[in-house]
Amino acid sequence: MNDSSTQVADIDSSSDTKTLSGQTTAALREAIIKGVFAPGEKLNEPKLAEQFQVSRGPLREAIRRLVAMRLVRHVPHVGATVVTLELESILELYDVREALEGKAAALAAENMSEEDIEKLRKLLELHRKHTQDNEGEYMQTEGDFDFHYQIIKGSGNQLLTDQLCDELYHLIRMFRFQTSRFKSRSNRALIEHEQLIYAIEQRDPELAEMLMRKHISRAKNSIRKALTSQSLSD
């Protein structure tokens, strides 16, 4: 019944809790995102298998799935390494997000049910309240994607949803974790989310798409500024 407290398990449909390789995938994924394994670090199969208490079979399968999620790179006969998020890659990611989530917003304006729009507005009010009370830190960041997630799901396009929520989402999470000390633009985000909801309520696909694209484009620019002036690893 609580719409706002969406767990990771709900968002991600690629985690099989039933099978060992699925559990290992989830565990390794979270470890990589949280920085337990540093960017660029080699993933040694026997050691990891020992660490996660599984055989090399399921572990290899987990690695392959993370390769598909672009969290891990793999070279035949050499091995797997954790990806390093260069500024260049992040900017590329935000261009892809702009394209995909822009389209998602347009489709959401067309297809989203009235009840779902209602929920979305309530979610926004929750964020507004949270930002007023606290100063809007990490929890806000997770919640921010929750907002985006509801719109993506509202598009009704399964392929689009899978691409964004199963694959790219974890890359975004990883990046956000690495740069969580940066105060994100919560006030501007709130305003832009408000405009976005309005466009969806008005059933205006073109406006919704443009607003979403500008929203993400601005986030991209603020990231570029923040990361070119001061290095990530200082």
Next chain:
Amino acid sequence: MNDSSTQVADIDSSSDTKTLSGQTTAALREAIIKGVFAPGEKLNEPKLAEQFQVSRGPLREAIRRLVAMRLVRHVPHVGATVVTLELESILELYDVREALEGKAAALAAENMSEEDIEKLRKLLELHRKHTQDNEGEYMQTEGDFDFHYQIIKGSGNQLLTDQLCDELYHLIRMFRFQTSRFKSRSNRALIEHEQLIYAIEQRDPELAEMLMRKHISRAKNSIRKALTSQSLSD
């Protein structure tokens, strides 16, 4: 040196010719795309392993990679099946293409080198000639994506290129193979490609994006018309 005769192996970077699982991935992928395994068909691991002369290990890995490419669906403890391309899924795919390739065209207009634009124009002239001589059938269809492929690569965005050329491309190929008896709109496509090149030459990202989006949107509509009036399996 021959820019136009791009082979599948060139487009796809996910096929390891060195490793068995890579070869199996490529073989199984082509078999599925070409219809050797019918849509919805169960993929029996022991039988396939026997058929491809490999052990179950590499075969399972191949299946997982095809799952990531969305050519195969997988349910834990039940097994893998070839995807069935419903009209709904195809339309979803074209919406995603519209978003991604639209952005790719915009980026190509910004980043593509003069030499690459030159090559692109030569490729278009080749298509024009081919369409005049013959009546523009399957070869044109493959070449058509080659044109799109050059633009995608010209975007300079590696993530975008991977998503389109490694993952979604094979889904498109599968759909095209299944509906190859439909005469595709080669004349209109040529005109629209011509306009697209012009926009890129003029370094006009907004125009290039809009033209590409309309181009794909029209293709989507013509598919919808063709497949709603007459069923696929008649």
Next chain:
DNA sequence: CAACCCTGAATTGTTGACAATAAACTCACT
């Protein structure tokens, strides 16, 4: 002293056997 080859250790790729789960079939019971 640097470059090259050769050898060995470590790691990945592959295989076949074993365990666990799900589907199919049989048979009793209502």
Next chain:
DNA sequence: AGTGAGTTTATTGTCAACAATTCAGGGTTG
């Protein structure tokens, strides 16, 4: 006769041993 539980069978998931390849180190040679 149809439904349901129990059993059987086929298939998937997992494991540990084997083969192939890469990389590092030492030694030799120009």
